[in-house]
Amino acid sequence: MNSNSARHEITREITKLRPEFRYIIDMVEPGSRVLDLGCGEGHLLKALQIEKRARVQGIELSDTAIQECVAKGLFVYHGDLDEGLADFNDNSVDYVILTSTIQVLHRPDFLILEAARVGRQCIISIPNFAYWRARFQLAICGVMPKTRSLPYEWYNTPNIHLTTIRDFRRFCRERGLLIRRETDLVLGQHSARRIRVWPNFFADYAIFLIEKKQG
């Protein structure tokens, strides 16, 4: 069978489309249970299902994205994340994933804590508003920043709760969440580059692996 190569082809396509997913996929242990909040068309879930043999499910608000997920054979819930995760017991999945999602929520703090309750670990990625290009556009040019991770105009952006890497770290500290891993990136067309020096200045995207502090 060429099913193995077909498998790799699918994940390659997905990570080419969204290079930052490569780093997220690598954070997930094989065979895990994964819940993706705001899973979109299910690209990440599909990649995790294929590459990590993960048992995956998603929640998504968009009708058309739900159709795409069903076409991929994924199990998804059509609903609003701001309603919370009442159906899920504490620690009932291995990973709750929120990719570029928290900044569009009405209550990101509430959902992050819900995610931390339901997942043994959470993978949360954010566009970094303190990226130097964004700072430059605002400070020098005096315009609302537009970057690869923040591609919208001020009038059509869904982002209502933007944050920075430093703000997010502080939030975790204050809410008793432990950052197990942090991957800071600059997103390119088909690739993403690691940033290790001054990430809050040089990275436009950050991925956090977090969990609740025990006790």
Next chain:
Amino acid sequence: MGDCTVGAKVVSSYQINNINIVSFGSVTVIEEGGSVGIVETKYYTFAEPPNELQLECGRKLGPITLAYETYGEMNADKSNCILVLHALTGDAHAAGRHHPDDPKPGWWDNMIGPGKAFDTNKYYIICSNIISGCKGSTGPSSINPATGKPYALDFPMVTIADMVNAQKALIDHLGIKQLMCVVGGSMGGMQALQWTVAYPDMVRLAIPIATSARLSAQAIAFDAVGRHAIMTDPDFNGGNYYGGPGPVRGLATARMIGHITYMSDRSMHEKFGRGFQNADSPAYDFVTEFKVESYLNYRGASFVERFDANSYLYITKAMDYFDLSQPSGDLRKELSKVKASFLVISFSSDWLFPSYMSKEIVSALRRNNKDVTYAEIQSDYGHDAFLVEVDTLSRLIVNFLEYFDPRNRHSDE
């Protein structure tokens, strides 16, 4: 999916489906794509005394005849069988025509056929009628072998579980060990759910549409008013009206109430508005004047031609009694033994079976770690949407079935 773009055209204009959409059992939508052609209803008789079917109410029923139709070809290992379950006033005739000159095809013809959502080139589709109905299966209008007269109200009270148990006998008779899918809307969805609970090993996929694990008090209230209209009709005669005119006014009223609940405020407004049927100005009289009034009268009058009032009483009562959370009262616990994977679908403007009812089912399944997809389809058609939103529904169902068809190998499985 070129064959199934019918829905989009229909949805875009109410004028086109003026007569087409609304009824549960008699839906017609412009036909495009393949038809299953000329079909015939088949009958299976079982539960001959002394092997009668034990009913939930404690009584026994037998012999039982179940009307059913099949479309497509069963494959060699019988792994492509899909059981379609109909709503309150539906019947076994889901697709195709009985005679070439039939004005309308079966009630879900826009979903069943070659190249359609339930593709008869791939799947073997069975549509089963229910006991207590009046469409060829044993019900209150059938002859009671003990008396030689119609059962009327001597017919035992039948529940959704009893209906499913009877269908199980039919599926056994067809030699099917496991159904690839059970699917139904409204009361058909209740049966689909009941199938997954009663026979978990026999159901691989379930698609309950616009349905509920238990009716709301509001829905029971509408049923109760319908039954009240029938039972207080002067021609009801304690249910022994066969041979006479029967409670046609009561039954028509019940149907009119039903139709109101199947539509939405929006769809009624779009379809009828406040328009008059025959004039531009009010007559200041009690003649049938408003368009909506005329429509309901028409629906009520045509319904009594094709439906038995006693069956209406029994079937609505079965829906009212249905409560999947019993006996424990905990829906999660009662759904813990299901093995099927689910596609649960609701419609945004359905106020008879609102989305929260579907979410309740999904929630209970998720808390049991069952595989379930939930989709709420945006629609203005109210409860009727499950018969009208063919395009969206087809896309969801085609993909769901395609992916889990045991004959399709996926690289990620």
